[in-house]
Amino acid sequence: MKKVTLRPKDKEYMFLDADNVTPDNFAGKTLDEVRAVEIYEGNRTYALGDYFDVIGETDPDPNEIGIVIDGSVPKVKYIGMKMSAGKLLVKGSVGMYAGGWMTGGRLRVNGDAGAYAGIAMEGGELVIDGNAGDYVGANYRGDWRGMKGGKIVVSGNAGSDIGEAMVGGEIVVKGNADLQAGIHAHGGKIVIEGDAESRVGAQMTKGDIIVLGKIGYWLPGFIYKKDDQIDYDGKQYAVKVYQGDRGEGGKGTLYYAGA
């Protein structure tokens, strides 16, 4: 695997839209061509090389490219958007929409991620070592089809509305999640190892949500079905199984180990 390193230059900017920073876009380009890849600040277009030192080597095959962003870029949005192959590592935090619409490959963020990480993701793997913002693996505004596939792992805490309108795939939050995890879900699986604040599974019709910690405020649309044992991450958990959201005639399943 060839490595391309993007080292942030000491340059001021408001926010950057970096939707072209993917192995797919770098494949087959020379380093100079990579430096010329378009990056946007507001409605102005700049070159990637204006904001990052680009070093390393590329490959014609995106599967053989690993991009390393060597620093924290919390104001750079859309990193890894639509990526389908290869690897991308950020040694720090990223802005909104990291890994949005990605279909394959692996994106790892050592720091925190802004809102909408992995929005409408279809495949691949997104790993966030720090905390994630709201709308992890959610749908685009207005769309009724959220995350379709792939896996998102958040080691820290996640914000509100994670997995909104989720259709498939898996989201694992090792810390706590805020409000409305799995709202409008029609499928997929969400695991919250810590606590879930409130209204888990609001208006969900299908899919699984596992909460190992406590749920704050419960929606009345979930009805108790049975006690059960589940196997998660090599451990056995005694859970209460609920079905909902009955407000939508939903048949989603909520496994609750925090009782």
Added chain:
Amino acid sequence: MSEILVKNGYVYDPKNGVNGDVMDIAIRDDKIVDAVSPTAKVIDASGKVVMAGGIDIHAHIAGPKVNVGRNMRPEDKLFNTSKRGKMTRSGGGFSVPSVFETGYVYSRMGYTQANEAAMPPLLARHTHEEMADTPLIDQSAYTLLGNNWLVMEYIKRGEKDKLNAFVAWMLHATKGYCVKLVNPGGSEAWGWGMNCVNISDPVPYFDVMPSEIISGLAEANEALNLPTSIHLHANNLGHPGNYQTTLDSIKLLEGVLPRDGKIRDQVINFAHMQFHSYGGTTWKDFETEAQPIADSINKNKNMTVDVGFVTLDETTTMTADGPMEYYLHNTNHLKWANADIELETAAGVVPYIYSPKISVCGIQWAIGLELALLIDDPMQAFITTDHPNAGPFRRYPRIISWLMSNQARLDRLETLHKVVPDRVAIGGISRVFDFYDIAKMTRAGPARALGLGDMKGHLGVGADADVAIYNYNPKTMDPTTDPAGIEKTFKNTAYTIKGGDIVVIDGEVVSKGNKRTIWVDATNGSMDPAVLDDIEKKFVRFYSVTMNNYPVQDEYVARGLVVKPEVA
């Protein structure tokens, strides 16, 4: 004075019987002329197809329900936006594009006129504001009258003269172009939670039947000698077995002739006939009934249809047929908007995915094509998608490629749900259209049906200088084996000329255009005071606005072009 000479193109101009002859087209200012001076700008069209500008007879591109569609579907714009260019504004949207985008996409396809097919009278001002912001193409809007309270009352009481006067007043007040009926009676019945599925189902309270509304308004239309006939979105749209309702509606006007046969041949245009040619009893045994509908149209030369081809895309349905949209929402459970327009009409909006994997969608796709191919005279069947209901108008090039190539149709059929071939007839129809037929279905036909046949849709002397030049050599290339090439050709013209102004070169918009809004004034400068009194009473008692604030002022009509029908 500006002059253009389009030299040596293969010209397809059905009105003037020109079928692929190599000819020059001379343009002075905004009209086509006999000859121009040697200093005229020359466009070399050798090896290219030359047609009049395209005319879309039925699309939903401006007005309140289109805007509701834009607002409720932000995801329709996701990854479908275009940046500001030298001559263009930014815009976006796949199935419900912004107004500017609408003008650009039509122009790039060689269209120079597109008509808004359903304008709710109360919201006519908004419709005109949107049309004013839709550049490059001429437009008109069809005034919805099929569920209007006064229309139904006059018909019930048999007061024909008053109905005529009221129709003329409404067209004038809304600056509309034609009398449009959408689910006559049914949209009003929707206010009671009901519908008019058959044309003999009485409208609650008003106690008239859809059949009486259709006949009554058709008669008023001819009495006023309006440039185009009534346009009917028939009852029972989109339900299995509805072809019977459609045949009943066709029978209503059998043998009726237009008042002035010189300007048009039809007394009714059936909108999006594909949605009205359904067999079976449920979606499970759903099948085509395009044959009996096409037979009926072939027998009745006084009728035209626009097809409403299903393009197999994700799109946004929007119609004044309120109950139909409720039904659709209950079918696909996607987001739904619904509106009641006071005394006039209703509306609904629901996103819809015509999935090639679903049998019903595949059958709908085939029915559209069958209708077009089974109707003998292309001057009676026009290319539309009922944009955006059956698909976005930007798919017209693809529809043309299906119509011109049997192989393209068979290839598509093969990829559809496995039951589709047994429920449709498209596999056995080998007819293909040539450029001459396509020019009839998109130019000469719609222009004549709209009563604009002298001004639009042809390239004879005196016509508007609306010309589309396509990069396709019909002598060396074969559309029957080259559907991809045809689609590419019709997507972006080499040149689009609108009103003598070059607006597109090689798919790039190069002008801000000179769009006009066409409307009809049939009031003859006078008005029956008894009718005005009836209208006034409706405003005082029921409307949320006053009568003075109702009519659309001239300032709202972008470069208005008024047609005044002569009544002998």
